[in-house]
Amino acid sequence: MSSPGLAILGAGIFAKEAHLPAIATLGPAVTELKAVYSRSEKSAAALASDAQAALKLDAPPAIYHDGDQNANLDVLLARTDVIAVLVVLPITLQPSIVRKALAAGKHVLSEKPVAPDVAGGRKLIKEYESEYKPKGLIWRIAENYEIEAGYQAAATVIRDGKIGKVTSFNARVVNHVPKDSKWYKTPWRTVPDVSSIDSEINSQTAAYPHWFSCVQYQGGFLLDGGVHTIAALRVMLPSPIVSLSGYASLNMEHLPPHDTINATARSFNGTHGIVELTFGAPVPSRSTLAGNGISITGTDGWIWVDQTKITNPNGNEENVLRITTKKVVRDKDGKDIGETEEVILERVRGVELELRSFFQAIGGKDDGFGGPLGALQDVAFIEAALNSNGSPVDLVALVDG
Known part of the structure; x- marks a missing residue:
């Protein structure tokens, strides 16, 4: 039986310096990294290259980005061999991407915090509990502490x-x-609004509006x-x-x-x-x-x-x-x-440990870690x-x- 196929959504520092080494430690028996996604092709390609080296892959994972409608996030989420996603995106973007991934039938591990504010987190948890948890989908918060x-x-x-x-x-x-x-120096931290988006993405505002919710x-x-x-x-x-x-x-x-x-x-x-x-x-x-x-x-x-x-x-x-x-x-x-x-x-x-726990939950062994309600209390x-x-x-x- 093959291990669960994983995609990383987000190509920032933590994805590279924390999640890739963790995935490498877990090994292919736990999960296989199939794809990476970022808003730009350049950042997605850089993470894919790092992943190939860190995980000792024969070829880099597939690259998805917002610069090509034939290789964007929707296309990635349509892949049947990707059953889980790791969301490592700016705080203000996370809830919309979590919803998108759950709606596509994917198990989700999203970086903390659960949402930018309590009201948004409460709403997202309610949606998960009513719409997606009954379908057997796992959503956990990556709160490593x-x-x-x-x-x-x-x-x-x-x-x-x-x-x-x-x-x-x-x-x-x-x-x-x-x-x-x-x-x-990460752009979404220094200027977390529309003006922080680079020129490549500014030209695609209409096609990819979820990137422009940064406030x-x-x-x-x-x-x-x-x-x-x-x-x-x-x-x-x-x-x-x-x-x-x-x-x-x-x-x-x-x-x-x-x-x-x-x-x-x-x-x-x-x-x-x-x-x-x-x-x-x-x-x-x-x-x-x-x-x-x-x-x-x-x-x-x-x-x-x-x-x-x-x-x-x-x-x-x-x-x-x-x-x-x-x-x-x-x-x-x-x-x-x-x-x-x-x-x-x-x-x-x-x-x-949080990644291992997440994949164990997908396999039916839920240890209780990473629950969204606990993260909401934080x-x-x-x-x-x-x-x-x-x-x-x-x-x-x-x-x-």
Whole structure:
């Protein structure tokens, strides 16, 4: 039996640097990359070439783009040997392409966030639940932090009661995004509107209107990257976050509409915490010395999760999540006499794991990861923090509409 045929929709940095290596690791027994699509032939061809090298293919996957009506997205989606698509497109475009792919009968794994805003995500989820899920189609959100082994390991430590009853949490993510950053220089981030589209595509506005829905989306990098941190909290905290009060601001002019969020939040069981997210650090040291990571404190100890690098046995450097658990030690009379430390290192490989999970779901083994509703809750946190201006926001009511 042949493995599921896959197409990648989108030819940006993450498709090349994260998804291709993950597909290569999974191997052809899990999936075969049949095609790639981008708005321009040049970018699609570049990804196809990279795919051929990364996956060691005899020939590059087929190229589809908006410059040829005989080889556009509709033609790709009509292929019967492509049963699944990986959507790695600008945030404002994702929902329309997800709908298009589902309508064509394809299983869909779409990059986070689930949608540019809660209302749009809620509508898309409702359509999927009513129209496409009953047909057996799988739609998952590629939120790699949710499935990262490191965050799952931390969740297990907490769930097993090793730090006692959780009482508080703190998440700090401070990023410095200069104008020469490869992430900043992507056109849809710097000028996410019609003017950002190159001349080749401007000439085809009438034929391919879905590319011209790009408008400035809420939060900028905060939405794109901030949902990762909220997903990690969603995995680790024993009770969901249900309310917050926060402030948002723009501190670096090149990162509109906002680049910083500071919020206090409360979980359903009364646990409370602080979330600091910024992509507007003025200098690199503000990020490197900030102490980025997530701490969760309980009655018997605390846990700290951060990302670091190690040198593996092959001599190569790789990213790992470090989970440090500190637990109080008590004598027979219950007196505190010290603390113990346990450290777990888990290699960062969430993209690989989310892809494997997706194809297992297609095969009938659903592990529950990547559900759109969880991803919608992550967007709700960011949206609420952007609009709170100090007032409490009920996240449950926001998600429910």
